Amino acid sequence: MQPTGNLHIGNYLGALKNWVRIQHDYECIFCIVDLHAVTVYQEPAELRAKIREIAALYLAAGIDPKVCAIMVQSAVPAHTELAWMLTCVTPVGWLERMTQYKMKAAKQESVGDGLLQYPVLMAADILLYQAGIVPVGDDQSQHLELTRDIAQRFNSLYGETFVVPGTSLPTVGARVMGLDDPTAKMSKSATGANHAVALLDPPAKIRKTIMRATTDSEPAVDCATAGPGVLNLLSIYQAFSGVSDDEIKSTFNGLRYGDLKKKVADIVVEHLEPFQQRYREITADPAYLDGILREGAERVAPIADSTVRLVKERMGLYT
Ligand code: AMP
Numbered sequence: 001m002q003p004t005g006n007l008h009i010g011n012y013l014g015a016l017k018n019w020v021r022i023q024h025d026y027e028c029i030f031c032i033v034d035l036h037a038v039t040v041y042q043e044p045a046e047l048r049a050k051i052r053e054i055a056a057l058y059l060a061a062g063i064d065p066k067v068c069a070i071m072v073q074s075a076v077p078a079h080t081e082l083a084w085m086l087t088c089v090t091p092v093g094w095l096e097r098m099t100q101y102k103m104k105a106a107k108q109e110s111v112g113d114g115l116l117q118y119p120v121l122m123a124a125d126i127l128l129y130q131a132g133i134v135p136v137g138d139d140q141s142q143h144l145e146l147t148r149d150i151a152q153r154f155n156s157l158y159g160e161t162f163v164v165p166g167t168s169l170p171t172v173g174a175r176v177m178g179l180d181d182p183t184a185k186m187s188k189s190a191t192g193a194n195h196a197v198a199l200l201d202p203p204a205k206i207r208k209t210i211m212r213a214t215t216d217s218e219p220a221v222d223c224a225t226a227g228p229g230v231l232n233l234l235s236i237y238q239a240f241s242g243v244s245d246d247e248i249k250s251t252f253n254g255l256r257y258g259d260l261k262k263k264v265a266d267i268v269v270e271h272l273e274p275f276q277q278r279y280r281e282i283t284a285d286p287a288y289l290d291g292i293l294r295e296g297a298e299r300v301a302p303i304a305d306s307t308v309r310l311v312k313e314r315m316g317l318y319t
Contacts, residue, residue, distance in 0.1 A: 002037045003050035005188030006198035007057055009268065013173030013239040014137025020062040022135060022168075028068040029129055029300055030058055032293075035073045035080065035121060039114035040104070055289050057199060060279040071296035073125065078304035083117070083124035085311050089154050090120050099142055123147040128304045130163040138174040139185055141167055158314040173239030179213040182228035200276060203269045210265040211258075221252045221260055230257070233264045240267045 001011060019030060032054045037047060051072055058070055073079050095101060095116050105111045126134055126147050134144055144167040151162040176186045180194040190196065194212045201209070215229040226234065238248050252260055282289065312319045 008196040010176035010186035056282045069296040069299045075297040083121045135168040177232040182232045207265040
């Protein structure tokens with residue numbers, strides 16, 4: 001995750017919750033991508049603080065540093081080293097087609113090269129560790145497809161080098177929509193006061209944001225015909241509670257929108273209150289957090305370095 005803005009329930013349901021679930025099934029590496037964050041200007045002191053905030057949120061969500069590595073991208077120089085080598089096999093046209101690039105570039109007066117290169121650096125983050133599976137939200141599917149294309153192109157030019165990674169999307173919550181506008185993805189950079197529920201929002205604010213969520217003019221829930229606002233609320237409820245489609249129908253069909261929102265607010269607060277308590281405990285000890293990040297970087301560096309060595313050999317670079 002990028003250490004920018006405030007992590008919200010979309011980040012949690014689309015990625016973080018899934019990571020906690022799979023951490024015992026795979027050898028996992030969870031990265032805080034600070035080099036991706038600086039593709040647009042970040043105030044340095046804020047970025048420094050955000051990196052630690054994200055690390056603490058990973059831990060509060062239940063990522064166990066004894067079984068996984070939690071590390072910061074810029075602490076392992078091999079990420080940028082490999083990114084350059086991958087840049088050299090990536091056609092510019094592939095990058096210009098990326099939806100996120102087009103959206104972000106449209107908002108800037110002058111577009112930095114880093115914004116275009118963003119998905120190549122992401123491919124390096126993944127291919128560096130020969131990752132089999134990348135658990136992300138739906139908005140990253142296109143970048144994952146590009147990662148596979150880059151890996152395959154490199155392999156066909158220089159011989160089998162990279163594992164071609166798969167994508168793992170959650171079944172529910174892969175794309176949480178904005179509460180103020182259910183046609184747009186919930187996003188850290190959106191500015192509307194009622195757009196998102198941030199993971200560190202106080203319970204009263206969480207309730208207020210959800211109670212104000214945009215629905216439609218129908219009187220009550222009908223799961224078969226529900227519009228995007230109601231569907232978004234139902235899928236947030238389902239992703240937090242883990243209940244089946246049938247249970248969703250029997251609980252919510254016929255319920256007035258006010259009661260639907262109250263139930264959704266209750267389940268979100270019920271999950272986020274203990275999460276926030278753990279966050280406060282973790283951040284009370286900054287040395288503990290820094291130790292985990294240092295250890296994480298030390299743990300993954302040998303894997304990263306051996307991939308870079310292999311890539312240099314394959315390309316004929318000086319080793
Ligand atoms: P980012 O916010 O770009 O740092 O994304 C961090 C992770 O959260 C990525 O795996 C995204 O796919 C996921 N994510 C971001 N926004 C959403 C959303 N609205 N719904 C589901 N997953 C999301």
